[in-house]
Amino acid sequence: MGRELPGDPASLISPAGEKPGAGSLPDDAEVCSCNGVTKGAICGAIAEGACDIAQIKGCTNAGTTCGGCLPTVKQLLASSGVEMSKALCEHFEQSRAELFQIVQATGIRTFSALIERHGTGRGCDICKPVAASILASTDSDHILHRSQAGLQDTNDHFLANIQKNGTYSVVPRMPGGECTAEQLIVIGEVARDFGLYVKMTGGQRVDLFGARVEQLPLIWKRLVDAGMESGQAYGKSLRTVKSCVGSTWCRYGVQDSVGMAVDLENRYRGLRSPHKLKFGVSGCARECAEARGKDVGIIATEGGWNLYVCGNGGQSPKHAQLLAGGLDDETLVKYIDRFLMFYVRTADRLQRTAPWLDALDGGLDHLRAVICEDSLGIGEELEASMAKHVAGYKDEWAGVLEDPEKLARFVSFVNAPDEEDPTVQFDDSGARKVPVLMGMPAVRTGEAE
Ligand code: SF4
Numbered sequence: 001m002g003r004e005l006p007g008d009p010a011s012l013i014s015p016a017g018e019k020p021g022a023g024s025l026p027d028d029a030e031v032c033s034c035n036g037v038t039k040g041a042i043c044g045a046i047a048e049g050a051c052d053i054a055q056i057k058g059c060t061n062a063g064t065t066c067g068g069c070l071p072t073v074k075q076l077l078a079s080s081g082v083e084m085s086k087a088l089c090e091h092f093e094q095s096r097a098e099l100f101q102i103v104q105a106t107g108i109r110t111f112s113a114l115i116e117r118h119g120t121g122r123g124c125d126i127c128k129p130v131a132a133s134i135l136a137s138t139d140s141d142h143i144l145h146r147s148q149a150g151l152q153d154t155n156d157h158f159l160a161n162i163q164k165n166g167t168y169s170v171v172p173r174m175p176g177g178e179c180t181a182e183q184l185i186v187i188g189e190v191a192r193d194f195g196l197y198v199k200m201t202g203g204q205r206v207d208l209f210g211a212r213v214e215q216l217p218l219i220w221k222r223l224v225d226a227g228m229e230s231g232q233a234y235g236k237s238l239r240t241v242k243s244c245v246g247s248t249w250c251r252y253g254v255q256d257s258v259g260m261a262v263d264l265e266n267r268y269r270g271l272r273s274p275h276k277l278k279f280g281v282s283g284c285a286r287e288c289a290e291a292r293g294k295d296v297g298i299i300a301t302e303g304g305w306n307l308y309v310c311g312n313g314g315q316s317p318k319h320a321q322l323l324a325g326g327l328d329d330e331t332l333v334k335y336i337d338r339f340l341m342f343y344v345r346t347a348d349r350l351q352r353t354a355p356w357l358d359a360l361d362g363g364l365d366h367l368r369a370v371i372c373e374d375s376l377g378i379g380e381e382l383e384a385s386m387a388k389h390v391a392g393y394k395d396e397w398a399g400v401l402e403d404p405e406k407l408a409r410f411v412s413f414v415n416a417p418d419e420e421d422p423t424v425q426f427d428d429s430g431a432r433k434v435p436v437l438m439g440m441p442a443v444r445t446g447e448a449e
């Protein structure tokens with residue numbers, strides 16, 4: 001930040017040194033870049049009586065946009081001596097991890113039973129999606145199964161990502177970035193026939209934009225018939241396992257990174273988690289798959305696989321850290337099973353793996369002890385939970401297509417199911433199709449004529 005270091009530089013790099021936290025920032029350091037809120041403004045609000053995140057948001061606007069600054073805001077609250085509530089929301093005084101344990105121990109399978117016995121009121125847009133995620137992580141019910149459907153947020157509700165003009169994007173799964181020529185042709189035909197905008201994602205798959213809600217089942221019928229399944233780009237779940245071509249094609253490859261990526265994506269697809277999960281597998285130390293930027297990163301060595309965990313991109317990028325090295329295939333999968341289930345059980349709502357590790361008592365050493373040395377004696381239980389998930393996996397879109405009750409949800413107007421939403425419009429006049437918002441001109445920033 002172009003400032004004097006807050007202390008002895010050695011303390012910044014020494015494992016034994018004290019980590020400088022948010023408290024060591026100067027008062028005019030910007031903590032929330034979305035809303036231009038400084039540390040001084042946040043500390044001022046705390047001094048005037050703001051004693052939780054909601055009150056700080058209300059007084060300062062910090063954390064009200066992308067939320068990326070909230071971990072720092074929490075640090076400032078904690079360092080000011082305020083006792084932090086672990087309550088999930090006003091309806092549950094438990095944390096997400098505690099609710100997970102309750103659901104597991106009691107076998108409760110509905111939100112109404114959960115809130116009746118362990119919460120108060122009727123729930124909100126914080127606790128309902130959390131409960132939906134926990135219910136999905138602990139059993140293999142379809143996420144639109146009966147009362148669970150009403151708990152889902154917008155994207156999960158329609159098994160697609162809503163875009164700015166109310167249309168949706170469609171992402172079929174391509175395990176390890178692999179796809180047959182026939183499937184690619186079907187994707188192209190679907191895009192042409194439904195007039196969809198096509199864009200490659202950073203996770204080695206194809207995103208189709210601009211589908212109206214009533215078109216989603218028609219689109220997915222063709223994709224499912226071609227052997228594809230939901231990529232769950234809409235879910236807090238496993239997204240992609242990115243891979244390089246590895247030893248099968250690359251002259252430098254020392255292990256089959258594509259084969260491993262495909263196996264891992266097929267194993268963990270559908271796993272609902274506190275936040276999205278991304279993997280990468282590289283066939284040698286040159287790291288073409290950028291695995292160390294992922295929640296789970298695997299890099300091949302002559303002797304096996306090195307496993308890195310808790311890397312994230314996004315607003316606060318973090319490199320993944322080495323959890324274990326020189327692993328054979330079986331041990332690698334065992335450790336990933338344990339790691340993922342431990343994260344799914346203990347993380348906060350919307351907490352990605354990097355901030356989860358930052359907040360974990362004992363940090364990486366503790367995580368390594370739990371995963372590799374089974375220090376808590378829960379290794380077999382975590383593996384059994386993952387085995388149950390793997391055995392129960394079913395494609396969510398195939399589940400919709402075979403159920404008239406679920407299919408009936410995919411309409412713009414429940415009282416006029418054949419009507420299209422007249423407010424959905426596009427502009428096709430430029431180099432690429434763009435959505436048009438009602439009463440506003442099309443936004444075509446940076447487009448070459
Ligand atoms: S990471 Fe290694 S094996 Fe994979 S493409 Fe790059 S050089 Fe080849």
Ligand code: FES
Pocket residue numbers: 031032033034035062063064065066067068069070
């Ligand atoms: S809301 Fe604070 S950085 Fe985005």
